[in-house]
Amino acid sequence: MSASSVSExxxxxxxxxxxxxxxxxxxxxxxxxxxxxxLQDMKQKFYVRxxxxxxxxxxxxxxxxxxxxxxxxxxxxxxxxxxxxxxxLATSPTIYCLGAGSGSELVAISAxxxxxxxxxxxxxxxxxxxxxxxxxTDWSPILTTLEDTIRYKWGIGARQVKYEFSLGNxxxxxxxxxxxxxxxxxxxxxxxxxxxxxxxxxxxxxxxxIVKCVAPGNFFLLVDSAGSFSSIQINGxxxxxxxxxxxxxxxxxxxxxxxxxxxxxxxxxxxxxxVENMRYFIRLYRKx
Numbered sequence: 467m468s469a470s471s472v473s474e475x476x477x478x479x480x481x482x483x484x485x486x487x488x489x490x491x492x493x494x495x496x497x498x499x500x501x502x503x504x505l506q507d508m509k510q511k512f513y514v515r516x517x518x519x520x521x522x523x524x525x526x527x528x529x530x531x532x533x534x535x536x537x538x539x540x541x542x543x544x545x546x547x548x549x550x551x552x553x554x555l556a557t558s559p560t561i562y563c564l565g566a567g568s569g570s571e572l573v574a575i576s577a578x579x580x581x582x583x584x585x586x587x588x589x590x591x592x593x594x595x596x597x598x599x600x601x602x603t604d605w606s607p608i609l610t611t612l613e614d615t616i617r618y619k620w621g622i623g624a625r626q627v628k629y630e631f632s633l634g635n636x637x638x639x640x641x642x643x644x645x646x647x648x649x650x651x652x653x654x655x656x657x658x659x660x661x662x663x664x665x666x667x668x669x670x671x672x673x674x675x676i677v678k679c680v681a682p683g684n685f686f687l688l689v690d691s692a693g694s695f696s697s698i699q700i701n702g703x704x705x706x707x708x709x710x711x712x713x714x715x716x717x718x719x720x721x722x723x724x725x726x727x728x729x730x731x732x733x734x735x736x737x738x739x740x741v742e743n744m745r746y747f748i749r750l751y752r753k754x
Contacts, residue, residue, distance in 0.1 A: 478732035542574030559651030565658035567605030
């Protein structure tokens with residue numbers, strides 16, 4: 467077997483392990499008799515950008531995680547497995563994940579950390595990686611189930627990865643959010659800009675907050691759809707959301723900069739629902 471074939475087989479195994487975690491954690495949601503009805507209702511609300519209508523209804527959250535987290539967790543795992551992100555993970559950082567209540571970042575970072583599935587007990591650093599998920603509605607029951615499943619199936623202990631969750635509205639920046647941004651080695655904003663830019667004035671305040679609060683030498687990771695859904699209309703012109711940060715070259719140095727990248731999962735993966743591929747843009751910035 468060639469080296470590339472071995473690598474592809476290893477990637478497929480890791481992806482299946484991630485889906486196994488989600489299949490176990492989401493089993494109850496997938497069995498819900500109203501699952502298809504709830505999902506269709508959410509899709510209609512996404513189309514008109516009624517994000518509050520989706521996420522402020524707690525009965526939607528488990529359905530959302532079961533349907534949408536698998537593709538993102540697999541994609542994010544690939545992202546956090548990149549050398550630049552692996553170097554950050556190797557420092558046992560605090561990672562502040564904005565708008566991350568559904569658990570994609572939690573699962574992906576756990577899988578890509580230096581204590582990956584199958585080798586979780588191999589070593590123990592003096593300080594754990596801290597994955598701090600933030601959102602504006604209470605996802606804690608979802609995150610707790612994912613955390614418990616990861617710890618049980620992968621054997622990742624609290625001395626290796628620590629999980630935290632906090633409530634906060636990115637359109638109404640609080641001192642707590644500013645503190646968490648400034649004290650984290652890596653701040654992530656993954657597939658949240660469409661929601662943020664439903665209120666352009668407050669969204670620009672968020673951009674200013676990132677510029678002000680990310681500490682020099684620390685990192686900001688921006689990932690979102692590479693399609694037109696991530697474009698913003700301002701004064702009749704269309705801008706991709708990453709353009710706002712690209713223009714801030716006196717504040718940020720790009721470490722990774724890709725306008726369009728496809729994530730294609732391995733074939734023949736097993737999960738009760740269809741898992742789609744994704745096209746995304748990525749920016750990893752280092753604060754100057």
